[in-house]
Amino acid sequence: MAQALEGLRVVEFTVGMAGPWIGRFMAHCGAEVIRVESHARPDVNRLYVSPTDPTRTTQSQSSPWFTDWDAGKRFVALDLTRPEAAQLAKRLVRTADVVIENYAAGVIDKLGLGYETLRAEKPDLVMLSTSGYGNSGPNRGYVTWGPNIEALAGLSTVSGFPDSACTITQYAYPDPLSALHGLVVVMAALDHRQRTGTGQYVTLSQLEATVASMGHVMMEYLANGREPHRLGNRSQRAAPHGCYRCRGADRWCAIAVFTDSEWKSFCGVVEHPEWIDDPRFATLEARLHNAGALDELIGEWTTTQQDYDVMARLQAAGIAAGVVQNVADQMQRDPQLAARGFFEEIEHLKKGTVVATGIPLGLTGTPGRTGRAGAAVGQDNDYVFGTLLGLTPDEIQTYVDAGAIEPLAR
Numbered sequence: 514m515a516q517a518l519e520g521l522r523v524v525e526f527t528v529g530m531a532g533p534w535i536g537r538f539m540a541h542c543g544a545e546v547i548r549v550e551s552h553a554r555p556d557v558n559r560l561y562v563s564p565t566d567p568t569r570t571t572q573s574q575s576s577p578w579f580t581d582w583d584a585g586k587r588f589v590a591l592d593l594t595r596p597e598a599a600q601l602a603k604r605l606v607r608t609a610d611v612v613i614e615n616y617a618a619g620v621i622d623k624l625g626l627g628y629e630t631l632r633a634e635k636p637d638l639v640m641l642s643t644s645g646y647g648n649s650g651p652n653r654g655y656v657t658w659g660p661n662i663e664a665l666a667g668l669s670t671v672s673g674f675p676d677s678a679c680t681i682t683q684y685a686y687p688d689p690l691s692a693l694h695g696l697v698v699v700m701a702a703l704d705h706r707q708r709t710g711t712g713q714y715v716t717l718s719q720l721e722a723t724v725a726s727m728g729h730v731m732m733e734y735l736a737n738g739r740e741p742h743r744l745g746n747r748s749q750r751a752a753p754h755g756c757y758r759c760r761g762a763d764r765w766c767a768i769a770v771f772t773d774s775e776w777k778s779f780c781g782v783v784e785h786p787e788w789i790d791d792p793r794f795a796t797l798e799a800r801l802h803n804a805g806a807l808d809e810l811i812g813e814w815t816t817t818q819q820d821y822d823v824m825a826r827l828q829a830a831g832i833a834a835g836v837v838q839n840v841a842d843q844m845q846r847d848p849q850l851a852a853r854g855f856f857e858e859i860e861h862l863k864k865g866t867v868v869a870t871g872i873p874l875g876l877t878g879t880p881g882r883t884g885r886a887g888a889a890v891g892q893d894n895d896y897v898f899g900t901l902l903g904l905t906p907d908e909i910q911t912y913v914d915a916g917a918i919e920p921l922a923r
Contacts, residue, residue, distance in 0.1 A: 516543025517879040521703075523611040524602075525549065525586070526593075526626065528556045530685070531643055531719060532615030533582040534692035535699065539611075540585035541872040541881040547587045547609075547897055549602060550890045552919045558582055559890070574863045574887045581869060584859055585884035589898070590891030590919035597917035599625045603634045604902055611699055612640040618653045628714040637712040639702040643695050645687075647718030657719065659685020666723035671730055674745035690726055691719040752800035753779075753811050756837055759820040765837035766815060766823040773797065778830040783814045821846075844868075862887035891921040 521544040527533045533556075536546040550556065561576030563569055573579070589605075591598040603626070606612055612631060614621045621627055621642065628640050642648055645657025660681050663669050673680030698715050706712050724731075733741040746755035751771045759766050770779050773796065780788045788794050788810070793803040800807055815823055820836045827834035836842065843850055850856065854871070861867045862885060874881055898904045898918065912918040 519543035522609045524609045526614040530582050530688040531691045535613050535695045538696050549591050580886040584886035587893035588888045589894050593624045595917045597915050606631050607634050615643045618644045618648050639712045641699050641715045643717040645719050648716045659687050662687035662719050671741050673743050675743050687719040687723045691722040694722045752804050753807050757812050757815040759815050764820045766820045767835050769833040775832050782826050782830050859883050860885045
């Protein structure tokens with residue numbers, strides 16, 4: 514079956530997750546995505562060292578990050594600091610519809626591969642540049658990783674418990690947030706090109722993408738002049754609202770009750786009908802005011818219950834509840850993920866097959882699929898430079914001898 518983006522070609526000059534994840538989604542939908550890499554400057558997602566066998570040092574093809582962010586792509590190795598490599602990159606862009614780059618601001622221009630240069634090669638090119646701060650403004654050249662963008666975006670201000678210091682989430686939310694914004698804007702630019710014949714340059718700021726995702730939190734200050742404060746697991750609109758310990762080691766269930774009707778149903782499930790008329794809990798306002806006492810009472814009940822039973826009983830009563838699952842729970846005990854085939858078994862060039870999290874786009878007419886994983890740096894040099902660009906073996910060798918094409922490491 515033809516895939517949704519079949520026939521589309523994307524060239525990536527990317528690192529980390531924020532850029533590569535865009536191409537990962539597009540490759541899943543059938544686009545041919547070609548990522549330009551270098552042996553001399555390996556990306557962070559190839560610098561994987563197995564925690565179970567650190568003596569094996571870096572395992573660049575076996576990195577789970579690499580599978581998650583780059584499976585299904587083709588890979589060429591070019592030393593872009595050499596003029597001959599930059600010329601080959603331009604020839605590659607002539608064959609492409611989209612270029613995605615997330616090098617530090619200004620780097621792609623220094624390599625001679627900025628938008629104006631590439632547009633001369635491909636007039637209707639759609640090019641996305643995504644960086645921490647965007648390509649303008651006083652901070653455009655600042656070094657960025659997920660944690661410092663989280664902090665500047667204000668996410669750290671509202672993360673954590675009320676009596677704790679600001680908290681880093683341990684997951685670089687700016688990366689997937691900007692990647693998903695990038696995916697949408699690339700598809701929008703392609704749609705615009707299809708209707709008008711005109712490409713365009715898109716500049717995306719990870720800081721802005723993260724701030725924009727927190728608009729509902731920022732409204733506290735914008736509307737009332739008060740800074741939002743850390744709530745931990747509490748809510749200003751629901752009570753009970755939190756993670757409650759259940760029977761067993763480190764087993765929990767999250768519960769959220771928003772309305773008085775849900776509260777009455779909740780009291781029925783936990784077999785404490787007297788709580789309904791208790792003046793401490795009779796209204797949402799009262800429950801919010803007495804959230805501490807309410808959490809203690811609910812905890813006394815949940816600690817006697819199995820977490821999945823708590824979820825099932827409350828869900829049957831129309832109450833939002835979910836087990837705090839770990840990865841083993843998701844892979845082995847989650848019937849919903851299993852029923853929808855969320856986890857994929859992917860061909861892997863080093864391991865045979867691996868299991869990885871799926872790409873949950875939900876296309877039913879043109880369902881996507883993930884291509885092979887575990888490619889080496891330069892894995893597809895012969896296809897891209899020989900088949901696609903039409904270079905002869907002698908011409909390819911000339912570029913190798915000049916240091917422009919880096920040969921596949923075997």
